[in-house]
Amino acid sequence: MSNVFDKYIKEKEFLVCVDSDGCAMDTMEIKHRECFAPEMIKTWNLTEKEEYILNLWYDLNLYTQTRGINRFKGLAETFKIISKEGVEIEDLENLLNWVETTNELSNNSLKRAIEKTDSKALKMTHEWSLNVNKSIEELPKGEEPFEGVKEGLESLSKIVDVAVVSSANGEALNDEWGRHDFIKYLQVLLGQEAGTKQYCIAELKKQGYDTEKILMVGDAPGDLQAAQNNDVRYYPILVGKERLSWDRLVNEAVPKLMNGTFDKEYQKKLITEFNDSLK
Structure with missing residues (x-):
């Protein structure tokens, strides 16, 4: 490092x-609305309460005191809240544990954790994160500054x-x-x-x-x-x-x-x- x-x-x-x-x-609005949130819905197939989950994501990541948190922390917070609302996220414990204990919130750190644990939630998180990166690359190159x-x-x-x-x-x-x-x-x-x-x-x-x-x-x-x-x-x-x-x-x-x-x-x-x- x-x-x-x-x-x-x-x-x-x-x-x-x-x-x-x-x-x-x-770039924050467009990345969250076009990449982070839709890819989350897609990866975990969260279509049932989609509108509620999307609005929760935007609030957590854009408009409140947690604005700008790391993507993995944002995901963990969202899942913590929706799981209390009855939306089941398989193997959530492993994701929460990694987010709380890792000293590096990145794809590489996630890969190392997957090798150790073979966790389904971590594999899905890795897939989500890579898809987010891909969709960010594909965003129209507008006037960003x-x-x-x-x-x-x-x-x-x-x-x-x-x-x-x-x-x-x-x-x-x-x-x-x-x-x-x-x-x-x-x-x-x-x-x-x-x-x-x-x-x-x-x-x-x-x-x-x-x-x-x-x-x-x-x-x-x-x-x-x-x-x-x-x-x-x-x-x-x-x-x-x-x-x-x-x-x-x-x-x-x-x-x-x-x-x-x-x-x-x-x-x-x-x-x-x-x-x-x-x-």
Whole structure:
């Protein structure tokens, strides 16, 4: 896991970590509605309560305090809830156990668990995850970045080191960021294969940045958690106000970070605003 950090080159005094889906790239809605949720219904043949299960998935993954959780955690949470509603998911215990105990929520880790347990639920989860990746690849290649992201990255990269820290699949990240020619603004592009967001920020901290000179930019409570667990600052990209959020990041938050006025009061204001934006 660590080799990507061994090659890391710190160039500037400050580091801004940026999440990808729903933060820089306008890809969350389409991925959940066209890929994650339909493939779940298909793999587990959940047509009986389809509408209820789909709405539950969207709530968990897009509109509430669990927005942006890892795909496998999202699946486990959905199944936990629907199994209490009488929808039977065969061998659910093995899936829940893997999600709770694995140190790497990825397809490779899942494959290793299947070799050990021969679990039906894990095999179906692996099949679902691969089908999700395939359907994401087949999505129409639209204008994915939010307004203001290109200009934001361009100006930020001149004054701070920028790293993408995402729980998305690495190949998809390389494709999306490469297609828009954004990789040139980055020191590193980290997807789920590099480890959790919390782990990635911790490893980046070790590259010689002072804790108070690191900012995590995200749109989901998991991003806030990863920042807080590493004692670094957090800046939210608000759902539905992405352009405004990016403008403020560049013109207000990063200048405050750099001149030492990104204080507890300012942080509290940002977090309150963020929590209020997710029902």
